[in-house]
Ligand SMILES: [Zn+2]
């Protein structure tokens with residue numbers, strides 16, 4: 001009964017995450033090119049045609065770029081909100097198998113339950129997701145592309161074993177960075193992206209004794225540094241006595257083999273000295 005997660009790539013230039021159990025493999029977002037998704041899957045010894053579902057969170061190009069190509073080439077059904085599909089119609093040619101989902105209505109795909117929930121982001125119908133393995137109860141939260149973590153978002157993400165959270169920018173680097181004012185205020189706004197500081201705050205709010213790993217994702221190339229994002233969130237979590245792994249996903253290469261089953265067992269095992277109550 002395994003449950004593993006591979007972040008194929010994450011950042012402002014493309015996002016795609018594979019979740020796999022012994023029963024099923026699903027992709028959340030296809031923001032790399034179809035060819036790049038295929039290449040990265042093969043680098044992990046995962047045949048692209050073994051992917052059973054592609055789930056799209058919102059229409060932005062860094063989440064949809066390879067969606068049509070990958071779905072057609074490997075005959076993978078695409079799960080997408082109706083409005084989202086309409087706004088990325090240019091990527092589709094009618095040959096894909098499209099299945100519409102609605103926020104707050106869970107989908108059962110193999111032994112995985114995918115629950116999409118609405119986020120504050122400048123897209124037509126943006127969602128983040130939790131994915132629970134029904135047999136083990138293990139839960140993964142994938143929450144990027146949001147300007148504000150609302151009460152509903154925090155509620156949906158409670159009790160996750162693995163949290164993949166956006167740490168898009170450092171506030172100071174964004175302020176001093178190369179973007180025009182309008183772009184800066186969009187990124188930092190209510191419907192933009194989470195800063196390192198906001199990610200740290202959200203991570204501490206979601207912290208619980210069985211939280212087994214945190215992955216920071218969707219880092220800006222221009223306005224963030226992996227070490228800065230990691231230290232900001234680590235410092236905040238240390239106050240909650242969090243001692244489990246914290247990793248940073250990369251744009252250019254997969255962060256592979258996050259084994260939720262093993263990570264959860266490690267944090268729950270007092271013998272390993274990793275289980276700390278806060
Ligand atoms: Zn994005």
Ligand SMILES: [Zn+2]
Nearest residue numbers: 058060121145
């Ligand atoms: Zn977006």
